[in-house]
Amino acid sequence: MLKMSKEKRATVVATTIATILTIIKFAIGVASGSVAVLASAIDSLLDTLISIFNFFAIKKSEEKATEDFQYGKGKVQAIAGVIEGTVITISGLYIIYESIQKAMHGAKTELLTPAITVMVISIVVTFFLVQYLLKVAEETDNLVIKSDALHYKTDLWSNGVILLALGVVYFTGLEWVDALFGFGIGVYIIYSAYEIIEEGIAILLDRALDREEVDKIRDIISAHPEVNGYHWLKTRTDGTNNFVEFHLVLTPKMYLIEAHRISDQIEDKIMLLDSKKKWIITPHYDPYDDEDINNALAEGKILGQVER
Numbered sequence: 164m165l166k167m168s169k170e171k172r173a174t175v176v177a178t179t180i181a182t183i184l185t186i187i188k189f190a191i192g193v194a195s196g197s198v199a200v201l202a203s204a205i206d207s208l209l210d211t212l213i214s215i216f217n218f219f220a221i222k223k224s225e226e227k228a229t230e231d232f233q234y235g236k237g238k239v240q241a242i243a244g245v246i247e248g249t250v251i252t253i254s255g256l257y258i259i260y261e262s263i264q265k266a267m268h269g270a271k272t273e274l275l276t277p278a279i280t281v282m283v284i285s286i287v288v289t290f291f292l293v294q295y296l297l298k299v300a301e302e303t304d305n306l307v308i309k310s311d312a313l314h315y316k317t318d319l320w321s322n323g324v325i326l327l328a329l330g331v332v333y334f335t336g337l338e339w340v341d342a343l344f345g346f347g348i349g350v351y352i353i354y355s356a357y358e359i360i361e362e363g364i365a366i367l368l369d370r371a372l373d374r375e376e377v378d379k380i381r382d383i384i385s386a387h388p389e390v391n392g393y394h395w396l397k398t399r400t401d402g403t404n405n406f407v408e409f410h411l412v413l414t415p416k417m418y419l420i421e422a423h424r425i426s427d428q429i430e431d432k433i434m435l436l437d438s439k440k441k442w443i444i445t446p447h448y449d450p451y452d453d454e455d456i457n458n459a460l461a462e463g464k465i466l467g468q469v470e471r
Contacts, residue, residue: 168221168225169299169302169303170221170225170299170303170305170307170308171218171221171222172299173295173296173299173308173311174214174215174217174218174221174307174308174311175218176292176295177210177214177217177292177296177311177315178211178214178215178218180288180289180292181207181208181210181211181214182211184207184210184285184288184289185204185207185208185210185211187281187284187285188200188201188203188204188207188281188285189201189204189208191204191277191278191281192204192278194277200278200281200282200325200329201261203282203285203318203321203322203325203348205254205257205258206254206258206318206321206352207285207318209250209251209254210314210315210318212250213247213250213251213311213314214311216243216246216247217243217247217307217308217310217311220239220240220242220243220307221240221243221305221307221308223236223239224236224237224238224239224240224307224402224403234401234404234406234443235401235403235404237401237402237403237404238366238367238401238402240305240306240307240363240366240401240402240403241306241362241363241364241366241367241401241402242363242367243306243307243310243363244306244307244310244359244360244362244363244366245359245360245363245364245367247307247310247311247314247359248310248356248357248358248359248360248363249356249360251314251317251352251353251355251356251359252352252353252356252360254352255348255349255350255351255352255353255356256349256353257349258345258346258348258349258352259345259346259349259350261345262342262343262345262346262349263342263346265341265342265345266339266342266343266346276333278329279326279329279330279333282322282325282326282329283326285322286319286322286323286326289315289318289319289322290319292315293312293315293316293319296308296311296312296315297312299312300312302439303439304437304439304440305402305403306362306363306366306402307402310359310362310363313355313358313359314355314359317351317352317355320351321348321351321352324344324347324348324351325344325345325348327344328340328341328343328344328345329341366400366401366402369399370399370400371397371398371399372398372399372400372405376398376436376437377396377398379436380396380398380407380409380433380436381396383429383432383433384396384409384411384429387425387428387429389413389414389421389425390411390412390413390425390429391412391413391414391452392412392452393409393410393411393412394409394410394412394452395408395409395410395447396408396409397409400440403440403441404440404441404442404443405437405440405441405442405443406442406443406444406445407433407442407443407444407445408444408445408446408447409445409446409447410446410447410448410449411425411426411429411446411447411448411449412449412450412451412452413425413448413449413450414450415450415451419448422448426446426448429446430442430444430446
């Protein structure tokens with residue numbers, strides 16, 4: 164039997180639970196006419212599809228680097244996050260549409276007791292699923308799993324709101340409450356998707372590591388007694404790997420083996436900043452501080468001199 168990573172196992176568990184909840188919610192939602200329960204069923208269906216998609220996204224991101232993809236395929240996680248956030252947004256818009264339709268036509272909610280029972284079961288199951296996903300996300304720092312955990316956490320809150328709406332309808336008979344709560348859930352779902360999309364796009368655009376982490380890297384480089392200076396520190400992440408580049412200013416006549424010893428010591432300390440991520444660190448050795456020249460080259464100010 165092939166060993167499955169924690170990340171892929173988490174998506175399989177999420178897919179299985181979401182599928183079961185989808186079937187139950189659809190059956191009760193259609194039978195009862197509750198737009199809130201039906202909205203929850205649609206959300207669970209999307210959960211199922213997204214978890215299946217996440218499984219293959221993680222599988223692809225775990226593939227080793229190839230000649231064509233020399234930095235690996237870690238950014239598949241970011242793409243998956245953006246797609247997941249977009250799908251969540253669409254589901255939120257659909258729920259808002261259904262809520263408006265019910266408010267306008269005043270459809271009656273039936274089978275309130277079975278509907279309430281289903282939502283209680285859904286809340287309990289989803290709660291334990293969220294705790295499991297959060298644990299895996301903390302252990303792996305995987306963007307896809309973090310997105311899944313956030314998504315199901317959103318479901319947990321929305322299920323609680325739906326249960327409250329059904330309770331109000333059950334005791335008061337005010338059908339518009341179901342539509343109102345459904346509308347609120349739709350808005351909340353769209354809002355929650357923003358964070359997932361934002362993080363995914365930031366990774367695709369090669370945003371630097373968190374400022375706090377970059378400051379720690381600066382401190383590590385500066386603290387080495389044999390480093391005369393540094394410049395051009397650049398960082399980014401693909402969700403799985405952290406990439407760091409920098410120029411070290413060292414003693415001009417230093418042996419290359421000594422320069423490597425110094426950079427190895429710096430790299431070892433940087434890697435300890437986050438043991439959950441793989442680090443790809445690329446140092447460059449300078450005999451003097453040529454930051455101004457490098458900046459001019461990057462801006463094309465002395466391109467003509469270089470070409471000559």
